[in-house]
Amino acid sequence: MxxxxxxxxxxxxxxxxxxxxxxxxxxxxxxxxxxxxxxxxxxxxxxxxxxxxxxxxxxxxxxxxxxxxxxxxxxxxxxxxxxxxxxxxxxxxxxxxxxxxxxxxxxxxxxxxxxxxxxxxxxxxxxxxxxxxFIAGETLEAYQSKAPNGRLLLSEVLDIGIQLCTVLEYLHTQYPPIVFRDLKPANIMRTPAGRLYLIDFGIARHFKPGQAKDTVALGSLGYAAPEQFGKAQTTPRADIYSLGAVLHQLLTTKDPSETPFRFTRLRPSSAKSCSDPGSLTTSMVEMLVNELEILIASMLEMDASRRPPHVARVKQELDGLSKLWSDIHKSFWRPRLGYTPQART
Structure with a gap:
């Protein structure tokens, strides 16, 4: 040669x-x-x-x-x-x-x-x-692939969402704000203890007030907000869209890159709770799922102005849902109180 x-x-x-x-x-x-x-x-x-x-x-x-x-x-x-x-x-x-x-x-x-x-x-x-x-662990993508049927516990998904909100809020409150622009399971490391790290800042950028759109369209199809493809400048709300796509994938196991900008409901409308019909626990589960679905749908709005105004709002919602789920779990497993029939002798 x-x-x-x-x-x-x-x-x-x-x-x-x-x-x-x-x-x-x-x-x-x-x-x-x-x-x-x-x-x-x-x-x-x-x-x-x-x-x-x-x-x-x-x-x-x-x-x-x-x-x-x-x-x-x-x-x-x-x-x-x-x-x-x-x-x-x-x-x-x-x-x-x-x-x-x-x-x-x-x-x-x-x-x-x-x-x-x-x-x-x-x-x-x-x-x-x-x-x-050096971050010991594996990507969130690899971790989910090893879960039974690819599904994580709801409590774990809520914790993941809260951790990601925390680090995104830190980035978005820098001056000028830093937009990560490539949030996806492959760019999130998880340690054995469950701690998350954002990796690969290769396409992250500072938000530039007054700029009409990004100089170059960058992002991962399915996770990137529509404005990342040249329609407008990416703002911190682009990361909120990507976080919504990640949470949707963790809850449904559906890869958003297969059908970009099209997200199914978290559960079919015909799905029924396996709890006792009419019980307080059932009503609370229904309320939690509905609120979570509304939150994620708002994060995935095509129009950036219709998404939550900042990631702190998303974190507040996820914190509330996490506490509610904890209460439901405690209620479901609470021992029955009162008279217990004794066997006749």
Whole structure:
């Protein structure tokens, strides 16, 4: 194979033609540089004289993710996200560079229990690296797939919704507000203890007051709000739509990407409660399901102005439903009181 002479930008790692004077991606002046030798991160390797590589834990998009221990921080577990620009065409280099820089810019200013911490970032010719918290667990997508028939307990779904509201409220109350724009089960990590983390800030952005619409239409079909496809600028209400799609999927097991913008009811209108007809418990269950269905339907409104005004309102509703479900559960399992007939002797 014949290698074409190239220059690698020391600032962004982009591949440029050998006669270029400035980087096409970041416009930084170029100087004569050596072609980088790809570094493969292997188990037991000490990377940058600091990170002891344990192994690769994921790959996709423009690179890979490795699990490692930080030998300079008491053996703390970290995730090293490697973005490779080698072999990418110019437009892909720009996209990968923009995605990386956006994630660094956002994560470096955030501090929240449901977000991974960014410890450092660096680059070498042809590569970008992020070092952040290693989150032990699995994606919410993988977790749901292992549940019986793909269904989670209602109490668990409500807790998931409340946790996601908490971190989204934190993002939305930054100045300017940060819109995540890609909330879906595959971008949510769950630890064995049930704690959630948002991952992949590659397309998150700051809300820009006065801007008519997003510069580029981005999002995951089925989870992304309609305005993310070029009709208007995405506001925090776009994340509310995505949260509604996630909750609907967790409750119904229906993947919204299969029928974008079309959501069925949480349960068929012919469904009947298995509780005693006419009992207080039955009435409370009916009320809870109805209120939850109304809430999710409002979150999934095509018109952003008709969705809840902010995620704090959604959290308030979910908190109330969670408390109601707890009361119902206690009532259902409460021992019967009063006279108990004794067997005749």
């Amino acid at each position: 014949v290698l074409t002479p190239t220059l690698y930008c020391a600032i962004c790692g982009a591949i440029n033609e050998v006669h270029a004077h400035s980087c096409f991606a970041c416009h930084h002046p170029l100087s004569t540089q050596q072609v980088p030798v790809p570094v493969q991160l292997l188990p037991h390797m000490l990377f940058r004289d600091r990170y002891s590589i344990i192994g690769k834990v994921g790959a996709g998009g423009f690179g890979s993710v490795y699990k490692a221990t930080d030998t300079q921080s008491g053996g703390r577990l970290v995730a090293i996200k490697e973005v490779s620009l080698l072999g990418l065409h110019p437009q892909a280099v720009i996209e990968a560079t923009t995605t990386f820089q956006r994630e660094v810019s956002l994560l470096s200013q955030l501090d929240h229990p449901n977000l991974p911490r960014l410890y450092e970032h660096f680059q070498s010719p042809g590569y970008w690296y992020l070092v952040m918290d």
